[in-house]
Amino acid sequence: MIYLVISIAISSTLFVIFKLFEIFKIDTLQAIVVNYLVAAILGFYLSELPVNIAEITHQSWFIGALILGVLFITVFHLMAVTSQRNGLSVASVASKMSLIIGVIFGIVYYKENFNYIKIVGIVLALLAVYLTSIKKARGTTGGSRSDFLFPLLVFLGSGCIDTSLKFIETSYVQEGGVPIFSATIFAIAFLLGFIFVIIKMVRGIFTFHYKNILGGIILGIPNYFSIVYLLKALGTDGIESSTAFTVNNVGIVVLSTLLGLFLFHERLSLKNWLGIFTAVLSVYLVFYYG
Secondary structure, eight states: OHHHHHHHHHHHHHHHHHHHHHHTTOOHHHHHHHHHHHHHHHHHHHOSSOOOHHHHTTSTTHHHHHHHHHHHHHHHHHHHHHHHHHOHHHHHHHHHTTHHHHHHHHHHHSOOOOOHHHHHHHHHHHHHHHHHHGGGGTTOOOOOTTOOHHHHHHHHHHHHHHHHHHHHHHHTOOTTOHHHHHHHHHHHHHHHHHHHHHHHHHTTOOOOOHHHHHHHHHHHHHHHHHHHHHHHHHTSTTOOHHHHHHHHHHHHHHHHHHHHHHHHOOOOOHHHHHHHHHHHHHHHHHHHHO
C-alpha cells in the first residue's frame, strides 16, 4: 500500500511542475525530452544490478521496453494534440479513464477477484474522473464533438502503457531489475524525442533556451520515481493490478485537483467536489471490498 501512496503523491507533483512550466514559459517538448534523459541516467545510476549497456538488448524484457519507450513519447504527443483539438478536459479524462483497460486485463489474464462491489467501485471511479476533470475545460478551445480519433488513441495508448508495465515487470523483469528496466524505457523515449527535436531544428522551427533544460531536470526526477513506485505497487503481494490501477489513477486525479486548489487557487465547481467525494468512495469500495 505504501508504494501506491508514494506513486500517487509523486505523480501528482508532475501536475504542479507542468503548471509551473506554463507560468515560466518553459517549452514543454524540450523539457520532456530532457526529462527522459534525466530519468534514464537516474535509473542506471540507482540500479542495484551491474549496468552493461551491451547486454540490455539481450534482456528478455528489452522488446517490451522498446515498445513502451515508443508509447511514452507517442502518447504524450497525442495528449498534446487532443488538448489542442478537443480541450484539456477531454485529454485528461481520456488518459485516466484508460484505467478500465488495466482493470479488464487484470481480471481476464490474472483471474483477479471480481464481484458486484468491485464493479460498483470501478464505475464510481470512472464517474469520479469525469466529474473531477470538468473544471479543466475552462479557458480551453475544444474541438468538434465528432472528432473522437485522438481521444480514442490517448485512451488506448494510456491503457496499453499501464497493462504493459504490469505484464512485462511481473513476467520478465528479474528481482532488483526495475531501475534498469525503467531507465531503458526512458532512454528509448529520449532518443525518439531527440530525433523529433533534430527534425524541428532542420526545419528551422526550433528555439533553444537553457531554462528548458532546468525544467526537464526538475521534471525527470519525480517522473522516474513515479514509474518505479508504480511498478513496485503492481508487484506488491496482496494488491491486485485492477485495484492498483483504479486507486492510482483516481488518486492522482483527486490529489492533483486539490493541489491546484491550494497552490494555484483554481476554483472547483460543485461537480468537482462531487467527483472528489465519489473518488474517495470508489477507492474505499475497490480497495477494501475488491
